[in-house]
Amino acid sequence: MAMKKDILERYDRLDDGRVVIDVYASKVEELYEDFDKQAPFHRKDLDEELAAYLIDCVREIGRVDFIIRITLDSIPSGEFQERIRSSLRQFFIYQQELITASTRRQLRKSLLFLFGGMVLLFLSLRFGGGMTSVSARLVYERVLVEGVTIAAWVSMWESLTILMFSYWPARQRIRLNSRIAGAEVRFQSHLEVGR
Template sequence: MKKQIFERYEMTAGGSLIIDVAARRIEDLYENFDKSAPYHRKDLDGDLVAYISGCVREIGRKDFVVRFSIEQPLSEELMDMVRTGMHAFFIYQKELEYIAMKKMMRTSFFLLVTGIVILGVSLRVNHLLALSGTISFPNSFFAEGLTIVAWVSIWEGLATFLLNWAPHLFRTRLYQRIAVASVLFRLSERHVEDEP
């Protein structure tokens, strides 16, 4: 299966897969809302980010480079600004994902600790009710309610951690891989064909 996936990509002389991105102008790589920002500070276009991220997910651990085919000739300075901007953008995405992961872990820990505390209170209340011999419906209802709340809180904390930790970690590593990838440029074939 992986071989078929790899066949969809060109390869560099060093054996890295090439994620090809074609655009008419360098501006097409960026979001439109920050037009006045320099290229090294602009946000990349959402569709471009999704495309590159999807390709990296698809190729797995295989080495890759990102190659932009642009119809306009670019100066070395502009290419360096785009490389720097792409690096900074994906490092920023990685940091956002890391912050989200830490928030999720804090929430999980809080739910887990809260559930354990409530479970302790519930066990103590049940024990005191059993010792007093005054087990009435309201007392039992309250004690059982505490037990249910405790287990729901513990389960929610564990489920939040177990279900969300791995995807956050995966995206953090994914953005790191893209951030450090080599970025190449070439003049689009369409531009070359249009020349007299």
């Protein structure tokens, strides 16, 4: 708990206790990827480093409430601020939807592996239970049954691996993206910093 408190001390706080995640840029264009210069801001992708920074910060602060404060050389007009807020929200909602779709595919794959593994295990138990003699023909059958048993366990293990190493981290990323999409975004100019 002391380590979490030390981490939170790195951030400014508002009077209501919310943590402030600060983003500094000279101009608005620095918040977005350069490859799509002609697109309006609500259709542009956020700068990759900025998106990663926001996700890392929200992961670091945990469940604490926060705002995002963007500091620029000059504060954009109210309408422009709203477009930036909207583009930030839409970017993280889109990321959340991508991860959700990928997670659903992974879950289907996991269920297929589990079902396939259980069928193979049933078959290996069904056909392998009565083999007691060690004739040449039965040795081949025994090797086949053992192979099917191994394939069953590998298939079920793959199912568990997907759940443990893909599903739960994806759920965390969905939650982080959701929190950022719903965060309050404020603006200030470099001149206001330190007041």
